[in-house]
Amino acid sequence: MNPGSSLLATLIPLPVLLPLLxxxxxxxxxxxxxxxxxxxxxxxxxVVVIAALxxxxxxxxxxxxxxxxxxxxPLGITLVVDPLSALMLLTxxxxxxxxxxxxxxxxxxxxxxxTPITIFHPTYLVLAAGVANAFLSGDLFNLYVxxxxxxxxxxxLLTLGGSRSRVRAGVTYVVVNxxxxxxxxxxxxxxxxxAGTLNLAQISIRMESVPPGTALAIHLVLLTAxxxxxxxxxxxxxxxxxxxxxxxxxxxxxxGLLTKVGVYSIIRTETLIFPGSEVxxxxxxxxxxxxxxxxxxGAIAQADIKRVLSFTLVSHIGYMIFGIALATxxxxxxxxxxxxxxxxVQATLxxxxxxxxGVGGSTSVSRLGGLMRASPVLAVLWFVPAINxxxxxxxxxxxxxxGLVQAGVVDGSALAWVLVVVSVLTSLxxxxxxxxxxxxxxxxxxxxxxxxxxxxxxADPSQEESxxxxxxxxxxxPAASTAASTGGLPGAPAPRAGVLTxxxxxxxxxxxxxxxxxxAEVDWPVARMAPADGTPVLTGRLLGSPGDRVSRRLxxxxxxxxxxxxxxxxxxxxxxxxxxxxxxQAADDLVARTPYIQAVFAQTVDDRVAR
Amino acid sequence: xxxxxVLLALIGVLYTVGVYLILERSLTRVLLGILxxxxxTNVLVVVAGGRAGAPPLVGGAxxxxxxxALVQALVLTAIVITLGVTAFLLALIHRTWTLEREDHLTExxxxxxxxxxxxxxxxxxxxxxxxxxxxxxxxxxxxxxxxxxTDEESALEPAxxxx
Numbered sequence: 001m002n003p004g005s006s007l008l009a010t011l012i013p014l015p016v017l018l019p020l021l022x023x024x025x026x027x028x029x030x031x032x033x034x035x036x037x038x039x040x041x042x043x044x045x046x047v048v049v050i051a052a053l054x055x056x057x058x059x060x061x062x063x064x065x066x067x068x069x070x071x072x073x074p075l076g077i078t079l080v081v082d083p084l085s086a087l088m089l090l091t092x093x094x095x096x097x098x099x100x101x102x103x104x105x106x107x108x109x110x111x112x113x114x115t116p117i118t119i120f121h122p123t124y125l126v127l128a129a130g131v132a133n134a135f136l137s138g139d140l141f142n143l144y145v146x147x148x149x150x151x152x153x154x155x156x157l158l159t160l161g162g163s164r165s166r167v168r169a170g171v172t173y174v175v176v177n178x179x180x181x182x183x184x185x186x187x188x189x190x191x192x193x194x195a196g197t198l199n200l201a202q203i204s205i206r207m208e209s210v211p212p213g214t215a216l217a218i219h220l221v222l223l224t225a226x227x228x229x230x231x232x233x234x235x236x237x238x239x240x241x242x243x244x245x246x247x248x249x250x251x252x253x254x255x256g257l258l259t260k261v262g263v264y265s266i267i268r269t270e271t272l273i274f275p276g277s278e279v280x281x282x283x284x285x286x287x288x289x290x291x292x293x294x295x296x297x298g299a300i301a302q303a304d305i306k307r308v309l310s311f312t313l314v315s316h317i318g319y320m321i322f323g324i325a326l327a328t329x330x331x332x333x334x335x336x337x338x339x340x341x342x343x344x345v346q347a348t349l350x351x352x353x354x355x356x357x358g359v360g361g362s363t364s365v366s367r368l369g370g371l372m373r374a375s376p377v378l379a380v381l382w383f384v385p386a387i388n389x390x391x392x393x394x395x396x397x398x399x400x401x402x403g404l405v406q407a408g409v410v411d412g413s414a415l416a417w418v419l420v421v422v423s424v425l426t427s428l429x430x431x432x433x434x435x436x437x438x439x440x441x442x443x444x445x446x447x448x449x450x451x452x453x454x455x456x457x458x459a460d461p462s463q464e465e466s467x468x469x470x471x472x473x474x475x476x477x478p479a480a481s482t483a484a485s486t487g488g489l490p491g492a493p494a495p496r497a498g499v500l501t502x503x504x505x506x507x508x509x510x511x512x513x514x515x516x517x518x519x520a521e522v523d524w525p526v527a528r529m530a531p532a533d534g535t536p537v538l539t540g541r542l543l544g545s546p547g548d549r550v551s552r553r554l555x556x557x558x559x560x561x562x563x564x565x566x567x568x569x570x571x572x573x574x575x576x577x578x579x580x581x582x583x584x585q586a587a588d589d590l591v592a593r594t595p596y597i598q599a600v601f602a603q604t605v606d607d608r609v610a611r
Numbered sequence: 612x613x614x615x616x617v618l619l620a621l622i623g624v625l626y627t628v629g630v631y632l633i634l635e636r637s638l639t640r641v642l643l644g645i646l647x648x649x650x651x652t653n654v655l656v657v658v659a660g661g662r663a664g665a666p667p668l669v670g671g672a673x674x675x676x677x678x679x680a681l682v683q684a685l686v687l688t689a690i691v692i693t694l695g696v697t698a699f700l701l702a703l704i705h706r707t708w709t710l711e712r713e714d715h716l717t718e719x720x721x722x723x724x725x726x727x728x729x730x731x732x733x734x735x736x737x738x739x740x741x742x743x744x745x746x747x748x749x750x751x752x753x754x755x756x757x758x759x760x761t762d763e764e765s766a767l768e769p770a771x772x773x774x
Binding site for chain 1 (some may be wrong): 685722
């Protein structure tokens with residue numbers, strides 16, 4: 001072993017170790033918020049650099065292996081960095097870092113003292129450690145431990161604050177994930193009973209001598225466990241119920257990472273442990289098709305943007321499963337590229353939703369409007385990743401989908417063709433879902449937001465009189481109708497409605513302060529806008545929030561972090577060529593299997609030589 | 612490898628009971644179900660390690676007669692993890708009890724509102740997207756209900772926080 005590679009080998013445990021140590025340190029520093037924030041950002045930044053180094057090394061010189069505690073290979077825990085895990089690690093840690101910065105930005109703006117931000121940083125770092133451990137693990141049980149670490153952290157993050165909706169969602173989430181972990185554990189027990197080892201490389205060798213029926217049974221148990229975690233239809237119903245209730249950065253990092261750890265595990269299962277299993281490939285292809293369609297149709301039915309995105313998240317998991325199920329180097333390469341693209345774009349979109357919630361006071365498209373005029377920057381931040389998700393050329397979403405469709409066409413079987421059609425259809429449906437959000441929340445003038453609020457102060461007669469809202473009709477002249485519309489909003493809360501009629505938007509601040517109402521269901525009020533020049537504002541929602549800050553600007557740190565994520569998504573387009581080369585190499589390694597297995601067992605030889 | 616039939620039967624019974632309990636709506640029973648399922652899985656892992664033998668202490672017995680120590684280590688890890696999850700779930704259930712005064716899993720508010728929209732048979736999307744002015748009365752009605760739901764939730768929220 002030359003000194004260079006041994007140095008690299010010492011780097012491998014660091015992405016797990018550093019966040020864990022950082023978690024402890026941030027917990028100690030919980031009374032020094034500034035230091036705590038700086039420390040967690042520094043830790044994750046270092047991990048990103050390490051991940052980049054590992055990726056370069058893994059691409060240039062093949063898989064790197066380290067045996068923890070220098071136990072000989074089948075006995076100890078091995079950590080393996082091959083191009084796939086390095087790529088996943090780099091992408092996920094970059095996104096984690098960006099979302100952390102976003103979360104800090106939100107924390108600064110956070111008016112809600114109930115959110116225990118001191119807990120946030122340690123837990124977040126534990127989550128990062130768990131994700132890194134899962135990606136680096138070369139051992140089935142260590143993978144399970146990685147899963148448990150990240151899940152434990154995710155339970156806490158999801159229920160942060162312990163509000164009613166989060167506890168409700170948290171119960172579902174915890175129970176589903178505990179059950180999936182138990183199924184995983186059953187799989188581990190069966191693997192151990194059949195193969196007598198838990199080392200992935202050794203399992204893959206010994207599985208060849210296990211009777212095919214037994215192997216298939218074990219395979220299906222593992223796939224079920226990972227399928228729940230990756231949210232593959234029909235095991236996906238938990239996701240859209242639990243993700244949307246969490247705080248924006250939490251949802252962003254969950255959406256980016258957690259399901260992808262499941263997808264990563266499926267890739268490993270399919271390529272390394274059980275290659276060439278026709279039955280499961282068929283099952284996975286069918287599941288992929290249904291995941292895409294059901295997810296996309298679900299996204300269309302939703303009104304809440306967070307839920308729309310949760311459903312598109314499920315839907316696009318289908319693309320990755322499609323690539324994996326083809327089991328050709330082309331298909332797996334497409335899946336790997338798509339994972340990278342999707343981690344980035346989905347996290348970005350959830351971050352943008354956080355900003356939308358701050359600006360518009362809601363995440364429901366039926367309550368939003370005029371965001372385009374209210375904040376053009378926000379509009380750009382939403383538009384770019386949204387059409388990226390929809391797969392508009394030349395963005396990375398298009399490249400990923402193109403790669404998968406190509407792989408499907410090359411495969412040429414009837415089922416693959418069906419999947420090609422379904423994936424194009426899903427792309428269109430996704431585009432429809434995000435465009436719907438765009439049209440309603442951004443393009444629709446603010447004065448056309450339907451404000452029906454029958455719950456407020458009895459049915460005021462105006463509501464019955466003008467169900468046919470005049471404003472809905474003359475969208476051509478929004479500026480002219482602003483004043484009228486404010487008055488005409490049928491369900492504007494009665495105490496405020498009187499004040500609001502004909503009021504100039506510029507005076508929003510004083511009114512809101514006087515009114516002192518706290519009616520917003522937002523977690524954390526951010527900037528409110530009240531343009532002084534009389535442009536239409538988000539009438540209903542704007543004044544409905546506790547207005548202590550009137551600003552047209554987005555919070556800088558949050559917008560900056562989101563902007564960085566959008567730029568990262570765009571850079572995937574620019575760098576699609578080299579990235580696809582890496583994905584190709586990762587896929588070739590995966591399908592060939594030998595580089596991984598040889599690297600793990602070469603480690604034993606090296607150790608023996610060293611002794 | 613011989614399989615101890617009693618343990619296998621026990622695993623079967625535990626899984627049956629666990630699955631039954633976990634499908635209940637009452638959260639306490641779900642928790643009990645998870646505990647039972649966890650124990651069933653732990654026994655399964657132990658069984659996967661082969662027949663029982665001498666304690667796996669170096670020098671205590673010939674190596675061929677020892678039990679497999681690995682599965683015991685795995686089970687120990689699994690037990691600790693289950694313990695942590697159980698504690699967390701108990702905390703969640705307690706929180707649910709404090710907030711809602713009930714032990715049942717409530718329905719998702721958004722799910723309900725989406726379902727209601729479908730029941731009303733409105734094609735809300737088309738109408739909202741349709742800016743040509745083909746309005747109708749039921750559009751606002753339906754949004755009323757939609758908002759009612761969210762308002763219920765938001766009205767209750769501060770109360771929950773206050774406790």
